[in-house]
Amino acid sequence: MKRVIVGLSGGVDSSVAAYLLKEQGYEVIGLFMKNWHDDSVTISNECPWLDDSNDAMLVAEKLGIPFQTVDLSEQYKERIVDYMFNEYEKGRTPNPDVLCNREIKFDVFMKIALDLGADYVATGHYCRKGIISEGGKETYQLLAGVDNNKDQSYFLCQLSQEQLAKALFPIGELTKPEVREIANEIGLVTADKKDSQGLCFIGKVKLPDFLQQQLKPKEGVIVEIPKEQDIYKEAVPEFETEEDKLRFLSRKINYNIEQGKVVGKHDGAHYFTKGQRKGLAVGGTVEPLFVIDTDVNENIIYTGQGKSHPGLLKKALFVSNDELHWIREDLALKVDDTLQVAARIRYRQPLEKATLYKVDSGLYIEFENYQSAITEGQFVAWYINEELLGSGVIS
Incomplete structure (x- = not known):
């Protein structure tokens, strides 16, 4: 036995x-x-x-x-x-x-x-x-x-x-x-x-x-960034390599107060997470506000109206080598390898078609469709059919 x-x-x-x-x-x-x-x-x-x-x-x-x-x-x-x-x-x-x-x-x-x-x-x-x-x-x-x-x-x-x-x-x-x-x-x-x-x-x-208990409350401002902001109209440059394209698609937008307007106050940017809707306590908007980014250094929460706000949507993400994990070590990609997979960036999410690209510094994942609220620190996991092959921390 x-x-x-x-x-x-x-x-x-x-x-x-x-x-x-x-x-x-x-x-x-x-x-x-x-x-x-x-x-x-x-x-x-x-x-x-x-x-x-x-x-x-x-x-x-x-x-x-x-x-x-x-x-x-x-x-x-x-x-x-x-x-x-x-x-x-x-x-x-x-x-x-x-x-x-x-x-x-x-x-x-x-x-x-x-x-x-x-x-x-x-x-x-x-x-x-x-x-x-x-x-x-x-x-x-x-x-x-x-x-x-x-x-x-x-x-x-x-x-x-x-x-x-x-x-x-x-x-x-x-x-x-x-x-x-x-x-x-x-x-x-x-x-x-x-x-x-x-x-x-x-x-x-x-x-x-x-x-x-550990992170002290600290009052800061909530800023609303309009959908029409110029940062979302940036022309897509010509890319010399696939890696340049992926770097562009997965880039983080750096917001500042001048790009929007102050619509409320909060108790600490570190209590909020991308895609969050509850707890903002800001009324009077046509569509509900969602957190599109937090700046813990300046203690500012950036928000946008509605689920389809461009600040929430991205097609690619990056996982650095030290946060990359393969359950199937035998299938781990070598530099310049690609792999068609289905992936998810949160537990309840239906699997989405994606391509893995291995580069020197880590792994890019490019999705077929836009993903909402790709969040640093969360795990992305990729599958082929029913098998989970690997995962990594979104950087």
């Missing part, structure tokens, strides 16, 4: 994952990760970790598997929370869920599991693992979950071959309704529990409150 340690989060997905593994004849152990102590920033009773660990324990009891809690709050603070504050301070928008999987679940947690004699670590993610065996060597694939509506492969876009080798995703072949049905049939306490919202493991957090 192979031993599997399941990250029991107290939700229905990991509960059913543990049940399925037990049915398949594995020796299953449930482990709850406690990653946060500070209840002052969670919204009251909206899934504090105590309820979750209790539910996880009841599930383990019901399934007749051993259960214990591990406290990873120190590593979580260091690797996720501090990183988040740091990124927001620089005016970038991090994705804590992607990092949590790379740094906590499939690193710190995985090491603990392997020390406990586990052969595998399993989670309740909606994705699948494929194995290609060639010449005595196994290559692992990260495949989308069968449930299109719940596919979570994007959140695992930073995993390595070593991590995938030891990972199992028991519910990847199921849809969410099927998972709930199984949980109901076997009488799990988590069967009808709502999906958790908010930061991975911290529970439902008010992000501004959370950021304000």
Whole structure:
């Protein structure tokens, strides 16, 4: 019997994952990760970790598997929370869920599991693992979950071959309704529990409150840039090389106050992110205002009216070499290589046709269609068919 340690989060997905593994004849152990102590920033009773660990324990009891809690709050603070504050301070928008999987679940947690004699670590993610065996060597694939509506492969876009080798995703072949049905049939306490919202493991957090713990409020102005601004009418130059063209398409526009008008005030540019609509509290515009850029040095938020404002739309982005990651290392591009893929720049986004271009300093991704709010610090992930091949941090 192979031993599997399941990250029991107290939700229905990991509960059913543990049940399925037990049915398949594995020796299953449930482990709850406690990653946060500070209840002052969670919204009251909206899934504090105590309820979750209790539910996880009841599930383990019901399934007749051993259960214990591990406290990873120190590593979580260091690797996720501090990183988040740091990124927001620089005016970038991090994705804590992607990092949590790379740094906590499939690193710190995985090491603990392997020390406990586990052969595998399993989670309740909606994705699948494929194995290609060639010449005595196994290559692992990260495949989308069968449930299109719940596919979570994007959140695992930073995993390595070593991590995938030891990972199992028991519910990847199921849809969410099927998972709930199984949980109901076997009488799990988590069967009808709502999906958790908010930061991975911290529970439902008010992000501004959370950021304000470390990033001090600082009053600044909100500037509206009109669609007709000359900066958007820049003539497209003649390009000598493909790389020049991509550099132009992915360039960042540098805004200044003179290009628009002051329409309001805010408490700190570092609390806002590109594409954001909520929280601006500016009325009286024909179309709603969206954040098109933030300047954390000058503490200015630049906005534009409507979803199709040219300040929101771009066709290309760049990932530098040090933030470029291939799950399929065997398919990594060499300089001057190109690859047709489907890509997404955020979790819920439908896949979009794109081309990868490898250059000396990193990787350009050019989309067939304009993308809205390409945001520095977020992850772009690229796929061929159902397989996620690699990812990178948008620079």
